[in-house]
Amino acid sequence: MTIDTLEKTKTSKKTESFDKITIRGIDKPATRVALGTWAIGGWMWGGTDDDLSIRTIQRAIDLGINTIDTAPAYGRGHSEEIVGKAIKGKRDKLIIATKVGLDWTLTEDQSMVRNASAARIRKEIEDSLRRLGTDYIDLYQVHWPDPLVSAEETASTLEALRKEGKIRSIGVSNYSPDQMDAFRKYAQLSVTQSPYNLFEREIDKEIMPYAKKHDLVVLGYGALCRGLLSGKMSAERHFEGDDLRKQDPKFQKPRFEHYLSAVEELKKFAKERYNKSVLALSVRWMLEQGPTLALWGARKPEQIDGIADVFGWQLTAQDLKEIDAILERNIPSPVGPEFMAPPARKKK
Structure with a gap:
């Protein structure tokens, strides 16, 4: 494992290393x-435009x-289907990560509940392979x-899929250290995925030290905090339909104004200190915290x-230190990403 060795490779004439x-x-x-590609799926993000989404994926590549x-x-x-269309002819050059264990077939309104049973995993892997147009998944979480x-049951089923060649690597998302300890008894774990950004740092307490100790890569999702750290939001922004930000406490008054005030000061700091955007500053911060990969x-x-x-x-x-001081000055009552947790199934 060479997590601590960060390689730099020329990727395109259009980009830096x-x-x-x-x-x-x-x-x-x-x-x-x-x-x-959460937003690309449309659900909880107010819909999606498939052609635009495909062009976005291809632009990233x-x-x-x-x-x-x-x-x-x-x-x-839907997100997997769009990704499958976008990567045709390019699959071998890419690392495709997808997930398993949320089930929308058990409720009348198709809301998500947790289901990481062996039967569900076996069904989902085949569905994901079909949607993505591939015969293996690089990282299954x-x-x-x-x-x-x-x-x-969960870990042994994933380990069996790895040995069968249907997946290359195994990850978990939103797991605690104790849950990862239990999981690692039955499967080779490579990745832990958690919410992580300048405004949501709960994983610094336990998850990050655990990842460093056990040679796990940390995939930080929400690197831009649902767009807050893009530098393009204003207090007049409204969220429509099923947009999850309607339920996120950060996007409700008065907290929304507090976070936007922090972004404005971070934007000024990034420009004056490095001539960079607040977006670039936010992701750069995240990459320097450990064996991290920003989504x-x-x-x-x-x-x-x-x-x-x-x-x-x-x-x-x-x-x-100055970045931390900016947050402390502007955000008197910070909140985390707890609102996103889906419910567990009820015992029968």
């Missing part, structure tokens, strides 16, 4: 920024991103821990174009 990181079980290093993260839960399979299924969510090609600005520079210890 992209940092890369090795994930155990995968034969090519992953770019330390991956394309996240053209710019040098070789890692794409998706899940069946993103649009009930349990989306949320299922309290009604033993770690042995950059986008559904329009132009939302990818600033990615090269993340690489080729570093923050100093003094920078990190």
Whole structure:
């Protein structure tokens, strides 16, 4: 395992060098920024435009991103279908990560509940392979821990899939250290995925130290905090339909104004100190916290174009202190991403 050895490889004439990181079980290093495709699925993001989404994925690949993260839960399979269309003819050059263990077939309204049973995993892997148009998945991750299924059942089923060649590497998402300990008794674990960004740092307490100790790569989702750290939001922004930000406390008054105030000060800091955007500053911060890989969510090609600005520079210890001070000045009552947790199934 060479997590601590970050390689730099020329990826495109249009970009600078992209940092890369090795994930155990995968034969090519992953770019330390991956394309996240939750919004591309449409569900909980107010719908999607398939053609635009395909162009977004292809734009990311053209710019040098070789890692794409998706899940069946993103649009009930729709995100995987879009990814499958976008990567035709390019599959072998890419690292495809998807997930398992959320089930929408058990409720009348098709809402998601956790189901990481062996039967569900066996069904989902075949569905995901079909949607993605591939015969293997590079990184297969349990989306949320299922309290009604033993770690042995879930982990052993994934380990069997790895040995069968249907998946290359195994990850878990939203797991605690104790849950990962139980999981690792039955499967070779390579990745842990959690919410992680400048505003949501809960994993620094336990998950990050655990990952460093056990040679796990940390996939941080929500790197831009649902768009807050893009630098393009204003207090007048309204969220429609099923957009999850309608339920996110960060996007409700008065907190929304507090977070936007922090973004404005971070934007000024990034410009004056490094001539960078707040978006580039936010992702750069995340990459310097450990063996991390940032998931950059986008559904329009132009939302990818600033990615090269993340690489080729570093923050100093003094920078990190000043960034923390900006957050403390502007956000009197910070909140985490707890609102996103899907419910567990009820015991029968």
